[in-house]
Amino acid sequence: MFAELSPHAAALRERLIAFMREHVYPNERALLEPPPEAEKWQPRPLAMDLMEKAKAQGLWNLFYHHGPEGQGLSNFEYSQLCEILGRSLAAPEIFNCNAPDVGNMEILATYGSEAQKERWLKPLLSGEIRSCFAMTEPQVASSDATNIETAIRRDGDHYVVNGRKWWATGAPSARCKVAIVMGKSDPSAQKHRQQTMILVPMDAPGVRVVRPLSVYGYEHAPLGHAEIVFEEVRVPAENVLLGEGRGFEIAQGRLGPGRIHHCMRFIGLAERALEIMCERARSRRAFGSTLAEMGGVRQAIGQSRCDIEQARLVTLKAAWTMDRLGNKAARNEIAVAKIVVPETAGRVIDRAIQVHGGAGLSQDFFLAEAFAETRFLRIGDGPDEVHREALARVELSKSLEGAAA
Ligand SMILES: Cc1cc2nc3c(=O)[nH]c(=O)nc-3n(C[C@H](O)[C@H](O)[C@H](O)COP(=O)(O)OP(=O)(O)OC[C@H]3O[C@@H](n4cnc5c(N)ncnc54)[C@H](O)[C@@H]3O)c2cc1C
Incomplete structure (x- = not known):
C-alpha cells in the first residue's frame, strides 16, 4: 500500500514520523494536560513553538491541495500521513491539520470569494488565527440540518444574525477569530434552499460565547467546544459564502473530507493503542x-x-474514490468509513484500556481520552444512524432496480 505514495509524499511521511518521535511524543503529556483556569483558552507557548518548528520543516497544511500553501497530496496520500499525526491527540494542531479549521479552510478555498480568502483563509493557512463552524443548535435535532432555526435576515447591505448554537469546536479559544454560521435566510424557499452560510467575526457586537462544553469531562482546551449566542449580529452582505440559499450545498461539500480525516486519525490512534496493549501485556505478570x-x-x-x-x-x-471520482461520488464510501472506523477504533482502544487495568483509565496514558474521542464521532459529523439510513436507501434502490430488470 505504501508503495503507491509518490516520492514527495513518502519523504514527508518519513519526516513526519521523525518529528512525532522527536517533538510530539515527548511533549504529549504537557500538551494535553488541562491548563490553569486563567490560561485555559489562551495559546500555549509549547504548542505555538512546535507549530513554528513543523512549519519550518514543511510539515504544514499537509491536507491542503488548493495551492502552494499545502503539499499537493491526494486524499489517498494524505490518509497515510494523517494516520501518523493521528497517533497523538496533541498533534493535529501542530501541523495545522486540526478540526474544524481544516474543514473551514476547505470551505473558504472552494467557495470563498477572493476578499474572503484574503481576510480569513490566508491567516488560517498560516496558523495565525483559528475558526469555528456553527451549525448545531441545542433546541432542535440538528442531525436533520433542515431543522436549523438561526435567522440570517437581509437588512440593506448587511445581514442580521440571531440564534443559539452549541458544540462549536474551537469557539472558546482566544485565537478563534471567525465563525462560519449556518442559518435560515428564507424559510419559505424549497427545503434545501432555505439555508445560508455566513462569515461572522467573533468580535462582532452581539456574539457571545456562553459556556464551554466538555466531552466526558474533557474540555479540550485551549480549542474546546462552546455554546454561542448570536444576538442582532450585523455583518456586511459580502460575508455570505457562495450565495444566499446555498448553505446546504456547502455543508454537504464540507463534511465529506472532514469525516474522512477523522477516520484517518483514528486508525493512527488504534494502531498506537494496539502497540501499547502489547507492550503492557508483555511486561505485566499475574497468576x-x-x-x-x-x-x-x-x-x-x-x-x-x-x-x-x-x-x-x-x-x-x-x-481513493474521492481522488478518482470526486467527493460527491464517494459519499457512500465516506459514509461506510464514518460508521466503521470510530466504532472499530473505539473497540481496539477499549481492549487496550482493559489490558492496562486501572492505569488505562488514568491520565497516565492517552487511552481514556482517545476512547472519548472515538465515542464522540459516532455522533459528531452526523450520527451513525443517519449515515446507515442513507446507505440503506442506496441498497434498497439497487434491489428495486434489480427486481425491475
Ligand atoms: C465533541 C463534539 C464536537 C462537535 N463539533 C461541532 C462543530 O464544530 N460544529 C457543529 O455545528 N456541530 C458540532 N457537533 C455537533 C454534532 O455534529 C451534532 O451533535 C450531531 O450532528 C447530532 O445532532 P444533535 O446533537 O442535535 O442530535 P439529534 O439530531 O437530536 O439526534 C439524537 C439522536 O437521534 C438519533 N437519530 C437521529 N436521526 C436518526 C435517524 N435518521 N435514524 C435513526 N436514529 C436517528 C441518533 O441516535 C442521534 O444520536 C459536535 C458534537 C460533539 C459531541
Whole structure:
C-alpha cells in the first residue's frame, strides 16, 4: 500500500514520523494536560513553538491541495500521513491539520470569494488565527440540518444574525477569530434552499460565547467546544459564502473530507493503542504468567489487528474514490468509513484500556481520552444512524432496480 505514495509524499511521511518521535511524543503529556483556569483558552507557548518548528520543516497544511500553501497530496496520500499525526491527540494542531479549521479552510478555498480568502483563509493557512463552524443548535435535532432555526435576515447591505448554537469546536479559544454560521435566510424557499452560510467575526457586537462544553469531562482546551449566542449580529452582505440559499450545498461539500480525516486519525490512534496493549501485556505478570501468555489477552490482540486492517481498508478506499471520482461520488464510501472506523477504533482502544487495568483509565496514558474521542464521532459529523439510513436507501434502490430488470 505504501508503495503507491509518490516520492514527495513518502519523504514527508518519513519526516513526519521523525518529528512525532522527536517533538510530539515527548511533549504529549504537557500538551494535553488541562491548563490553569486563567490560561485555559489562551495559546500555549509549547504548542505555538512546535507549530513554528513543523512549519519550518514543511510539515504544514499537509491536507491542503488548493495551492502552494499545502503539499499537493491526494486524499489517498494524505490518509497515510494523517494516520501518523493521528497517533497523538496533541498533534493535529501542530501541523495545522486540526478540526474544524481544516474543514473551514476547505470551505473558504472552494467557495470563498477572493476578499474572503484574503481576510480569513490566508491567516488560517498560516496558523495565525483559528475558526469555528456553527451549525448545531441545542433546541432542535440538528442531525436533520433542515431543522436549523438561526435567522440570517437581509437588512440593506448587511445581514442580521440571531440564534443559539452549541458544540462549536474551537469557539472558546482566544485565537478563534471567525465563525462560519449556518442559518435560515428564507424559510419559505424549497427545503434545501432555505439555508445560508455566513462569515461572522467573533468580535462582532452581539456574539457571545456562553459556556464551554466538555466531552466526558474533557474540555479540550485551549480549542474546546462552546455554546454561542448570536444576538442582532450585523455583518456586511459580502460575508455570505457562495450565495444566499446555498448553505446546504456547502455543508454537504464540507463534511465529506472532514469525516474522512477523522477516520484517518483514528486508525493512527488504534494502531498506537494496539502497540501499547502489547507492550503492557508483555511486561505485566499475574497468576504466574505474563498477560501476553493469557488466551483472553491474545484474542484481544489478534482481533485488534483484524479490526484495524478492516478500518484502514475502508478508509483508503474512500480516499481513493474521492481522488478518482470526486467527493460527491464517494459519499457512500465516506459514509461506510464514518460508521466503521470510530466504532472499530473505539473497540481496539477499549481492549487496550482493559489490558492496562486501572492505569488505562488514568491520565497516565492517552487511552481514556482517545476512547472519548472515538465515542464522540459516532455522533459528531452526523450520527451513525443517519449515515446507515442513507446507505440503506442506496441498497434498497439497487434491489428495486434489480427486481425491475
Ligand atoms: C465533541 C463534539 C464536537 C462537535 N463539533 C461541532 C462543530 O464544530 N460544529 C457543529 O455545528 N456541530 C458540532 N457537533 C455537533 C454534532 O455534529 C451534532 O451533535 C450531531 O450532528 C447530532 O445532532 P444533535 O446533537 O442535535 O442530535 P439529534 O439530531 O437530536 O439526534 C439524537 C439522536 O437521534 C438519533 N437519530 C437521529 N436521526 C436518526 C435517524 N435518521 N435514524 C435513526 N436514529 C436517528 C441518533 O441516535 C442521534 O444520536 C459536535 C458534537 C460533539 C459531541
